[in-house]
Amino acid sequence: MDITLFLFQLMNGVQYGLLLFLIASGLTLVFGVMGILNLAHGSMYMVGAYLAYYFVNTTGSFGVAAVISAIIALLLGILIERTLIIRLYRRNHLDQVLLTIGLIFVFNALQSLLWGNDPLGVTVPTWLDGAIPLTDMIEYPVYRLFVSLLCILIGIGMYLTINRTRLGMLIRAGESNRDMVECLGVNINRLYTLVFATGVALAAIAGIVSAPMVSVVPGMGEHVLIACFVVVVIGGMGSIKGAFVGALMVGIVDTFSSIMLPQLSSMMIYILMAVVLLVKPKGLFAH
Amino acid sequence: MQNKKNRLRNLVTTCATAGLISAGAAIAAEPVKVGVMLPFSGVYAALGDAGRNGLKMALQENTAQLHGRKIEFLEMDTEAKPERAPELASSLLDKDKADFIIGPVHSGVAMGMSKVLRNKDAIMIIPNAGAAAATGPLCAPNVFRTSFSSWQPSYPMGKVALDAGYKKVVTMSWNYGMGKESLDAFEESFTAGGGEIVKKILVPFPKTEFQPYITDIAATAPDAVFVFFAGGGAVKFVKDYAALGLNGKIPLLGSGFLTEGTLEAQGDSAEGILTTLHYADNLDNPANKKFRQNYQDSFGKPADIYAVQGYDAGLLIAQAINTLGGDISDRKALIQAMESSTIDSPRGKFTFSKAHNPVQDIYLRKVEHGENQVLSIAAQALEDPARGCKL
Amino acid sequence: MFTNRAEKLFVWVFFPLALLMPLLLEQNTFYVNKLATILILSIFVMSLDYLVGRCGLVTLGHALFYGLGGYLFVMLTPEYEAVNFWVYTFYVLAIASLIALVVGFIVLRTSGIYMIMITLALAQMCFYFFSDSTDFGGNDGVFIYIKPETDVFGLSLFDLDNPVHFYYLCLLSLFNVLLFFKLVMRSKFGRIVDAVQENPERTTALGYNVFHFRLASYVIASALGAYAGYLFALQYGFVNPSMLSWQTSGTALVMSILGGMGTLYGAILGTFVYEGLHYGFEHLTENWMLPMGVLIILMVLAFRHGLAGYLESLVEKRK
Numbered sequence: 001m002d003i004t005l006f007l008f009q010l011m012n013g014v015q016y017g018l019l020l021f022l023i024a025s026g027l028t029l030v031f032g033v034m035g036i037l038n039l040a041h042g043s044m045y046m047v048g049a050y051l052a053y054y055f056v057n058t059t060g061s062f063g064v065a066a067v068i069s070a071i072i073a074l075l076l077g078i079l080i081e082r083t084l085i086i087r088l089y090r091r092n093h094l095d096q097v098l099l100t101i102g103l104i105f106v107f108n109a110l111q112s113l114l115w116g117n118d119p120l121g122v123t124v125p126t127w128l129d130g131a132i133p134l135t136d137m138i139e140y141p142v143y144r145l146f147v148s149l150l151c152i153l154i155g156i157g158m159y160l161t162i163n164r165t166r167l168g169m170l171i172r173a174g175e176s177n178r179d180m181v182e183c184l185g186v187n188i189n190r191l192y193t194l195v196f197a198t199g200v201a202l203a204a205i206a207g208i209v210s211a212p213m214v215s216v217v218p219g220m221g222e223h224v225l226i227a228c229f230v231v232v233v234i235g236g237m238g239s240i241k242g243a244f245v246g247a248l249m250v251g252i253v254d255t256f257s258s259i260m261l262p263q264l265s266s267m268m269i270y271i272l273m274a275v276v277l278l279v280k281p282k283g284l285f286a287h
Numbered sequence: 288m289q290n291k292k293n294r295l296r297n298l299v300t301t302c303a304t305a306g307l308i309s310a311g312a313a314i315a316a317e318p319v320k321v322g323v324m325l326p327f328s329g330v331y332a333a334l335g336d337a338g339r340n341g342l343k344m345a346l347q348e349n350t351a352q353l354h355g356r357k358i359e360f361l362e363m364d365t366e367a368k369p370e371r372a373p374e375l376a377s378s379l380l381d382k383d384k385a386d387f388i389i390g391p392v393h394s395g396v397a398m399g400m401s402k403v404l405r406n407k408d409a410i411m412i413i414p415n416a417g418a419a420a421a422t423g424p425l426c427a428p429n430v431f432r433t434s435f436s437s438w439q440p441s442y443p444m445g446k447v448a449l450d451a452g453y454k455k456v457v458t459m460s461w462n463y464g465m466g467k468e469s470l471d472a473f474e475e476s477f478t479a480g481g482g483e484i485v486k487k488i489l490v491p492f493p494k495t496e497f498q499p500y501i502t503d504i505a506a507t508a509p510d511a512v513f514v515f516f517a518g519g520g521a522v523k524f525v526k527d528y529a530a531l532g533l534n535g536k537i538p539l540l541g542s543g544f545l546t547e548g549t550l551e552a553q554g555d556s557a558e559g560i561l562t563t564l565h566y567a568d569n570l571d572n573p574a575n576k577k578f579r580q581n582y583q584d585s586f587g588k589p590a591d592i593y594a595v596q597g598y599d600a601g602l603l604i605a606q607a608i609n610t611l612g613g614d615i616s617d618r619k620a621l622i623q624a625m626e627s628s629t630i631d632s633p634r635g636k637f638t639f640s641k642a643h644n645p646v647q648d649i650y651l652r653k654v655e656h657g658e659n660q661v662l663s664i665a666a667q668a669l670e671d672p673a674r675g676c677k678l
Numbered sequence: 679m680f681t682n683r684a685e686k687l688f689v690w691v692f693f694p695l696a697l698l699m700p701l702l703l704e705q706n707t708f709y710v711n712k713l714a715t716i717l718i719l720s721i722f723v724m725s726l727d728y729l730v731g732r733c734g735l736v737t738l739g740h741a742l743f744y745g746l747g748g749y750l751f752v753m754l755t756p757e758y759e760a761v762n763f764w765v766y767t768f769y770v771l772a773i774a775s776l777i778a779l780v781v782g783f784i785v786l787r788t789s790g791i792y793m794i795m796i797t798l799a800l801a802q803m804c805f806y807f808f809s810d811s812t813d814f815g816g817n818d819g820v821f822i823y824i825k826p827e828t829d830v831f832g833l834s835l836f837d838l839d840n841p842v843h844f845y846y847l848c849l850l851s852l853f854n855v856l857l858f859f860k861l862v863m864r865s866k867f868g869r870i871v872d873a874v875q876e877n878p879e880r881t882t883a884l885g886y887n888v889f890h891f892r893l894a895s896y897v898i899a900s901a902l903g904a905y906a907g908y909l910f911a912l913q914y915g916f917v918n919p920s921m922l923s924w925q926t927s928g929t930a931l932v933m934s935i936l937g938g939m940g941t942l943y944g945a946i947l948g949t950f951v952y953e954g955l956h957y958g959f960e961h962l963t964e965n966w967m968l969p970m971g972v973l974i975i976l977m978v979l980a981f982r983h984g985l986a987g988y989l990e991s992l993v994e995k996r997k
Contacts, residue, residue: 005506012498037791039928087979094736098935099978101928105971108328113965117332118588119519121526121552131532137505139532213530214495215522215552219330223493226802226924233795255499258490266462266491266806270799274784277796281788327964364960369819370921373914374715382708395818395918402821402916418818462810463817491806492817 008138009255015144017251018151019206023224024231024243025158026202032238033174033195036085036096040103042225044200048073048207049216050111053120056211062125066208070201077200081193089192104222111218120216147209154205158240171195175238230269234276236283245284318359319608319615321346322379322409324390324400326367330493330519333548334392335365338414338597340586342389345601348581352605354613361385365396372399385409386615389600392593394418394464401425408618410625412603414596419468422644424675428622431643433599433630435565436671437468440542443649443665444513444563445476448540453510455485456540459500460515462489469515469542477513485509495523501531512537517544522552529556543567543652543659548591550657557654565645566592566634567652567661575633590633599632606630642673680860684990688943689856696849700842710841714913716953717848721855722906723933724945728859729899730931731940733892734875735786738927739797742781742804743900745922746774747907749808752820752917763826763838767908774904775897782896786889798924805922819918822911838912848909852946855902859942862898871895936977938984947985 027041051072055065080103088096123129124143131139162168170191173181182188207221214220231250235242250269257268264271276284323342325335339362346358361383363375372391379385380403387410391397397416404411405427413421413430417437421430448456458473460466467489474484486507488500504512512533516524521544528534534556543564546557568579568589578598582590590598603625608615610624629638630645637647651665680686696717703709726740750770755761785796809817825838836843862868871891873881878888911917920926929952937948955973959966981988 005502008502008506009499012502016496016498031791084975084979091982092939094730094931094935094939095978098932099975101932102971102974102978105967105974107971109965109968109971112328112332113968117327117336119333119522119549119552121522121554123554131530133532135505137508137533137536138502141530144530213526215519215526215549217330217519217522218328218332220519223495226798229795229798233792237791254496258496258499259503262489263810266494266810267803270802273799274796277788277792278784281792283792328967362964364964364966368920369916369918370910370926373916374712377711377914378708380708381711382706395920398815398818398821399914399916399918402914420818467816489810491810 004135008134009259010252011140013252013255014248015148015251016255017248018148018155019210020224020227020231020251021244021247022151022154022209023203023206024228024235024247025155025240026199027228028232028235028238028240028243029158029202030196030199031232033171034085034089034192035093036088036196037093037100038199039097039100039225040107041100041199041203041228042221042223043104043107044073044077044203044221045207045210045224046111046219046221047076047107048204049122049211049214049220050115050120050207051204052208052211053122053216054115056122062122062212066205069208070205073204074197074201076204077197078193080200081196085196086189086192107221108218117218122211122216124212143212147213150209154202155240155244162240227269230273233283234273236280236286239283239285242283242285318357319353319387319604320359320361320383320385321604322383322385322388322390323360323362324365324372324375324379324388324396325362325414326392326396327362327364329366331367331392334415334518334593337548337591337593338389338392338600340582341590341594341597341599342414342601344581344585345598346605349602349605349609352609354608356608356613363390365391365393367391367393367396369393369395369399372396373403376400376403380404380407380409387412387604389414389597391416394421397421398425401427401430405430410618410621412600414600415593417465417468419464419671419674422640422642422671422673422676426642426673426676426678428678429618431603431625431639433603433645434596435647436644436673437465438472438671439644439647439669440544440564440649441469441472441513441515442476443651443669444540444542444561445473445478445480445482447561447563447651447665448473448477448511448513449480449482451511451538453482453538455483455509456511456513457486457488457504457507457509458484458513459488459490459504461492461494461520463492466492466515470513473513473542493520495520497524497527498531501527501533504537505531505533509537511540513540514545515542517547518549521545521547522549525549525553525560526556535559543592546652546654546659548593550654550659554657557657560654561662562652562654562659563649563665564592564652564659565647565649566595567650567659569658570634570650570661572633572635574631574635578633595633599630599634602630602632603628640670640673641678642671642676643678644671644673646670682990684986684993685941685943687993688947688986688989692943692946693849693853700845707841710845711913712957714841714845714848715910716949717845717852718906718909718913719930719933719953720946720949721848721852721909722903723930723937723949724852724855724859724942725899725902725906726930727934727937727940727942727945729895730934731942732863732875733871733895733899735892735896736790736794737785737797738794738924738931739785739799739801740900740903740930741922741924741926742797742801743774743778743903744907744910744926744930745801745804745808745917745919746777747904747909748911748917748921749814750774750904751908751911752814752822755822755826758823760824761826763828764830766826767905770904770908771901775901778897778900778904779893782893782900786892786896798927801922801927802924805919805924808922809919815917817919819916819920822915822917825912825915844913851905851909855905856942856946867891867894932974936974936984938981938986938988941984941986944984944986947989951985 051069128143130142133139231246235246257265392415394416411430413432458470541562543562607624615621637645649666651662652659933948933952937944
């Protein structure tokens with residue numbers, strides 16, 4: 001493999017990894033702070049993509065559609081937390097798993113009822129619809145670079161929020177000691193609602209920005225869910241930094257194994273996870 | 288709900304017909320039971336919807352051929368889960384005593400169904416799944432297919448590629464039966480004519496991260512690329528191929544499913560793709576025009592290949608009932624009637640091979656302005672070799 | 679044996695009723711087959727329930743063994759020759775146990791969410807192995823053409839091709855598996871396993887090797903999971919990689935939680951209710967996922983300890 005090709009593939013891997021990070025960050029945040037394993041996280045990714053499709057077609061502007069969709073996702077997150085998740089905090093973790101599986105069913109059915117089952121597409125917004133020629137054969141679409149940049153910015157934003165603000169301090173405190181935070185006079189319920197809704201919104205944003213690059217189809221959320229779990233576990237549950245590193249590892253390993261080890265490529269990310277867990281049973285950056 | 292209402296209406300009308308026509312009244316009282324085993328949820332749901340729409344439309348349009356027999360539909364959602372296929376097939380066969388069982392979309396489900404239904408009393412009509420085995424080693428007198436064998440749409444493309452002067456081609460598909468069989472069929476005719484497959488890429492199913500593979504193709508720089516993808520994966524592949532700027536530089540060839548039911552979602556990125564398939568939207572024949580118009584009116588969206596295949600399954604049933612004058616209780620006669628029928632399909636007239644697979648024309652199509660335009664007939668009355676079938 | 683009142687009630691109602699079912703159904707092939715499938719699933723779910731509810735070992739890769747049960751049979755038998763059911767049952771159980779020993783050795787080093795994920799990873803690898811394989815039918819699956827004979831010393835006990843016979847084989851298997859787990863739990867081994875789940879540190883302090891007890895439990899549950907998969911493969915003679923998918927593991931987990939974790943008989947309850955609802959809703963509407971999902975959510979909210987827990991509270995109230 002010559003050096004240009006290597007760099008291209010590295011770019012492909014990083015781009016895939018960054019997108020995985022965006023989806024996985026919400027999952028790891030919710031688990032880290034609230035201890036909730038949200039299996040419906042993939043459904044939120046799907047919801048984001050379908051909302052984007054719907055609002056792009058009604059408003060005609062991708063930007064407007066993205067903002068509206070993200071707000072709806074945030075509200076949806078608040079609704080789910082306030083009506084359902086809140087009843088399960090004092091219950092077994094497995095009950096939460098069951099509840100979120102119920103949610104997967106509901107969202108799949110609603111998607112089919114509202115938008116039908118045909119594969120749908122969203123066109124890339126015109127102001128990002130260019131490409132940068134890299135060689136005489138290959139060019140790189142501006143939109144995909146934009147998405148990568150966005151993922152990095154959101155990552156940095158999350159990192160700063162968690163480590164540099166009062167809210168972040170509370171989130172970190174909530175992770176380690178729920179009662180302690182309550183003693184400080186902070187309304188922990190409100191904090192939980194905020195965190196859960198943010199998690200949902202992050203998945204939905206990933207769905208929204210993915211919509212122009214992928215096909216919007218039923219079941220799209222379930223495919224990314226497993227990859228996200230792999231990412232989160234490699235990085236260490238609850239660690240944003242871990243999710244970032246894990247996502248890049250998964251993206252790059254998956255990309256290169258596709259080309260260099262095609263017989264093993266379907267298993268490669270699982271092999272990666274198994275190896276990481278054997279060396280570090282709690283992931284790379286566990287608390 | 289719908290079913291119940293239909294059943295009630297059926298009952299009333301059958302009673303009325305039975306009163307009017309004294310001969311054959313006993314037969315007419317019993318509706319013909321048509322079991323439908325298609326995916327109505329999950330990744331393949333769009334294909335299932337279209338197939339069912341086509342099937343119902345054909346039987347509604349041809350009530351005159353049914354000799355007073357009513358049709359009762361029994362629908363099962365396969366969810367495209369192969370492990371449930373035997374159970375659902377058994378439900379239609381043993382519980383409902385269906386006369387015809389239409390399905391499925393997915394090849395794995397076809398295998399599971401065929402395990403239960405082969406050589407049984409019900410007639411199985413496959414309206415999509417192309418698995419070679421179904422009309423190959425597993426062929427059976429009571430198993431028919433109104434769609435295609437995986438070999439059929441891909442085989443003629445080899446010659447097309449050679450005629451265009453392509454010598455070195457990369458082939459690519461998901462790593463599953465239908466995909467591998469399609470690539471093999473292309474390879475068969477392409478290498479026989481002196482072409483060379485420089486690389487064969489099999490992507491784990493249902494992965495859609497195609498970018499690394501496409502980058503690899505660009506580095507290989509073949510004369511052309513031949514792929515098999517369908518549905519959501521086809522949309523993603525075509526978009527990725529165009530996004531990396533390969534569209535127009537390395538010609539993209541495909542089995543026709545690459546651009547069926549997906550063109551709207553693919554948008555501009557599909558322009559110029561060449562595919563071979565047994566159908567094209569704008570085929571110039573009266574059956575197709577009537578079909579497309581009626582489909583648009585009934586369901587509010589354009590018909591696709593999956594609708595055509597379901598429609599033809601309906602035509603096949605209606606014709607067979609007509610030939611036998613409404614009495615389909617003699618299964619041998621029924622199978623004979625089906626074997627010898629010629630279906631006036633929207634894709635053009637076709638007949639059945641010994642293995643019960645359509646003998647049909649394959650068209651060469653090119654995507655222009657968001658439509659599959661027919662360029663020529665790539666292969667006339669093409670018959671699947673039905674390797675391993677002993678019928 | 680069955681000490682809990684609700685459990686006793688369930689066992690005394692369920693098994694006699696299940697015995698009579700084929701007669702009540704007038705031997706309608708489909709219903710008998712469908713019930714047999716649910717009985718097989720119940721065995722699978724019960725083995726998972728033992729692992730998750732009794733040993734505290736949560737896995738999302740139990741389908742690995744379910745699928746292996748089917749594929750091992752396919753790999754071991756010649757294609758066109760009838761083999762002996764009992765011999766091959768032994769083979770399947772033995773090989774599955776060996777594999778479980780190796781897998782358990784790896785996965786039991788982790789715990790909690792990490793164990794969930796590593797079991798998932800191994801199951802996915804196995805799924806792709808069979809899915810990509812060309813020898814075992816790949817993604818489309820593979821047929822078992824000839825079903826095993828059940829002769830013992832030249833005496834044919836029952837016919838696997840007869841749905842009613844097969845149904846009773848499944849029912850007997852389920853009853854035996856339940857009985858077996860009950861015996862295990864009453865034994866000294868079982869009490870230590872309970873202690874391990876309650877308080878691993880204390881059990882270690884008492885001089886027991888926690889890892890060994892977990893590993894033994896893992897092997898037992900996995901072998902029985904494989905047995906369920908083996909029965910499933912024999913029922914229609916069809917094996918497909920989807921048996922190994924994470925959805926299969928997930929659904930089993932759902933059934934087990936729904937039934938009431940760790941109660942064992944709850945696994946039967948959960949499986950029957952889940953499959954019953956699925957069957958009912960899919961015949962009612964194409965969008966069966968909507969009522970199904972809503973009902974699952976409502977049941978989680980309403981029942982603190984699954985259906986078995988609800989049953990127990992009803993029985994207690996009467997008392």
